[in-house]
Amino acid sequence: MSDQHRHPSLEILGDYAAGGLPEPVALALAVHLSSCSACRIAVQRLETIGGVVLDDVPPAALDTEAALDRALSNLGDAEPPELPSEKSDFPNALLRRVPGDLAKLPWRRVARGVAEFALDTYEAGYRAKLLRIQPGASVPRHTHRGEEYTVVLAGAFNDSDVVYEKGDFAEADPSLHHQPIASDGEVCYCLAVTNAPLKLLSPIGRLMDPLLRLRTQHQ
Amino acid sequence: MHPIMGQDESDYSAMIVLIAEERDRHAFATLFRHYAPRIKGFALKSAPDPAMADELVQDTMLAVWRAAPTYDPRRASATTWIFTICRNKRIDLFRRRSRPEADPPEEGDWVMQATQEDSAEIGTAFRRTRALMKELPTEQADVLRMSFLEDKPHRTIAAETGLPLGTVKSRIRLALATLRQRLEQ
Numbered sequence: 303m304s305d306q307h308r309h310p311s312l313e314i315l316g317d318y319a320a321g322g323l324p325e326p327v328a329l330a331l332a333v334h335l336s337s338c339s340a341c342r343i344a345v346q347r348l349e350t351i352g353g354v355v356l357d358d359v360p361p362a363a364l365d366t367e368a369a370l371d372r373a374l375s376n377l378g379d380a381e382p383p384e385l386p387s388e389k390s391d392f393p394n395a396l397l398r399r400v401p402g403d404l405a406k407l408p409w410r411r412v413a414r415g416v417a418e419f420a421l422d423t424y425e426a427g428y429r430a431k432l433l434r435i436q437p438g439a440s441v442p443r444h445t446h447r448g449e450e451y452t453v454v455l456a457g458a459f460n461d462s463d464v465v466y467e468k469g470d471f472a473e474a475d476p477s478l479h480h481q482p483i484a485s486d487g488e489v490c491y492c493l494a495v496t497n498a499p500l501k502l503l504s505p506i507g508r509l510m511d512p513l514l515r516l517r518t519q520h521q
Numbered sequence: 522m523h524p525i526m527g528q529d530e531s532d533y534s535a536m537i538v539l540i541a542e543e544r545d546r547h548a549f550a551t552l553f554r555h556y557a558p559r560i561k562g563f564a565l566k567s568a569p570d571p572a573m574a575d576e577l578v579q580d581t582m583l584a585v586w587r588a589a590p591t592y593d594p595r596r597a598s599a600t601t602w603i604f605t606i607c608r609n610k611r612i613d614l615f616r617r618r619s620r621p622e623a624d625p626p627e628e629g630d631w632v633m634q635a636t637q638e639d640s641a642e643i644g645t646a647f648r649r650t651r652a653l654m655k656e657l658p659t660e661q662a663d664v665l666r667m668s669f670l671e672d673k674p675h676r677t678i679a680a681e682t683g684l685p686l687g688t689v690k691s692r693i694r695l696a697l698a699t700l701r702q703r704l705e706q
Contacts, residue, residue, distance in 0.1 A: 313690065316697045320669040321608040321620070328621045335623035342623060346596060347704065348697070350650045352608060353601030355669040357651075361558030362565055362574065369575065370553045373582050374546065395621040424618045 308470040309341055310334060314451075319348035326423045326430040326495040329395055330453045330471065333493060336393035337469035392455060396493065400432070404455075404491060407432070415439025415484075421493075433492045435459060435484035443481040448498025450474040457490030459483060479503060530644050533599035534592075541589035552599075553582055560607050566670040568615060580610040594640040598647040611672050646704070653703050661696040664689055 310331055317323040318331050335342045390397060392404075399421055401407070409417035415436035423430045432455075435441065452472040459466050461482040466472055474480065484490035533555065536548035557578045564574035584606045592602055612620045654662055667678050675693065679686040 312697050312701065313694050316693065317668065317675070321612055321672050322668055322674050324674060325616070325618055325621065332621035332623045339626060342626065344701075347646070347701070349597065349605055350601050350647055351654065351665065351700070352604035352669045353598055353647060354651045354654055355666055356559055356563055356604040356607065357600045359559050359562040359566065359670065362561035364558045364561050364575070364578070366554055366557055369557055369578060370550055373553060373579055373586075374550070376579070376583055377546070377549070377586055393624045395623065424616075 307464045308466060308472070309338065310451075310471045311473060312344075314473070315341060315344050316348050316351075319345050319352060321352075324425040324428055324497075326421075326425055326428045327451050329399065329430065330451045330493050330495050332395035333393050333453045333455065334469055334471040336395070338471075396455070399430075404432070404434075409434055413439075413442050416441055428495060428497050430493065430495045433490075433494055435482075435490040435492070437484055437486045437488060437490075440481050440483040443479065443503045444500045445479045445503060446474055446476050446496070446498065447501055448476070448496060450500075451495045453493050455491040455493060457488040458485040459490050459492070460485060530598045530600060530647055531594075531640060534594040534640055534643075537585070537589050537592045537599055537602070538594060540586060541592060549582075549586055552585065552603075556585075556600075556603055557582065560603075563607060563670065564611065567611065567672045573614065577607065577611055577614055580614060581607045584610060595643065598643050601647065608672075615672060649704065650700065653700055657696050657699060661692045661699075664692045665696040668693055 314323065314327070314331060318328055323331065335345065392400075407419045409419050411417050416439055417434045419432045419434075421430040421432065433441070435457075437457075450473070452466075452474070454466050454468050454470050456468055458468070459482045461472065461480050465485065466482075533552060536545075536552050539545040539548040540552075560578045560581050561571075561574045564577040565571070568574075581603070585603060588606065597605070609620050609622075612618065654665070657665070664678060664682070664684075667673075667682075668675070671678070673681075675689050676686050678684075679689045682689070684692075
């Protein structure tokens with residue numbers, strides 16, 4: 303399941319199970335897992351590897367009884383698990399990161415029908431942003447200097463004849479040249495995480511691309 | 522319940538259930554004596570800081586006590602569940618950021634029900650995973666273990682082992698693909 307379009311690769315699932323996935327990518331994945339039981343089960347199975355690793359790790363020297371006494375004395379303070387908050391259109395992992403109602407965010411227009419809102423990220427080199435694409439509008443044709451992970455929050459978009467709907471996960475890398483187009487009928491909201499700037503491919507796009515523009519001036 | 526020698530995964534699962542249902546401190550003590558030195562060993566693999574490692578032991582075991590009611594022995598073995606708590610607490614402690622988590626599945630989610638395994642099957646899956654990991658080529662098994670042991674991205678593993686990043690990624694990918702394929706057989 304996970305190697306197909308619309309689902310994260312096995313590598314991403316494995317890195318999430320291991321705990322090493324960079325936080326913004328883990329956020330995109332958590333959004334996907336909130337609505338994809340198949341990938342959630344795949345992660346549970348991969349976590350068994352972690353169980354085996356923990357079981358095999360050489361036990362470290364520890365004053366077990368003193369540590370146990372300390373833990374026992376704190377059990378009373380250990381509050382019950384947090385109950386999931388009330389049902390929302392969006393997964394809790396995302397709600398914790400978005401300051402309020404999507405419609406009221408200070409969106410920044412980036413192209414006709416396309417606006418973005420940058421989220422704070424806690425991982426050097428990564429950017430996470432929300433995209434709002436009006437029905438039928440398209441992101442300018444582009445490719446990537448690094449990786450891009452996109453998860454659909456609402457609506458749908460079409461990319462190279464694959465339709466990505468709510469909860470679907472897309473991975474892109476420098477080998478992909480694409481121009482995602484929002485489906486008709488509903489505004490499409492996505493979370494997109496990148497670890498390098500995009501590279502715009504159209505002539506106008508190239509003029510807008512500061513890095514390339516700089517290069518042109520030097521010629 | 523008295524601690525006995527030679528307990529296996531299902532005994533530890535039963536103790537987590539006892540904690541959940543009866544807030545049983547003896548069961549907690551038994552789990553603690555078994556897991557605390559392993560959690561500390563696990564922590565020392567990602568950062569050689571004994572004080573941090575002791576904190577991770579406390580944070581993880583208190584979370585085990587607190588979260589025991591959410592443990593489902595049909596979904597995960599005791600050690601796998603404790604690994605996930607330990608992994609998350611390590612992210613909290615070392616990166617000072619909490620890990621983004623998926624929402625819990627809806628009641629009556631058909632896929633979750635269809636794959637609901639019993640605790641005996643979970644124990645079998647745990648032993649099979651261990652056996653299959655031993656069959657992996659050493660070069661694959663080593664980087665796979667590192668990716669779970671050390672809370673580090675693949676590029677850090679590449680820097681530490683002196684392997685090209687692409688090699689680290691492809692070894693992990695091959696190892697995961699082999700495990701998945703054989704576990705499904």
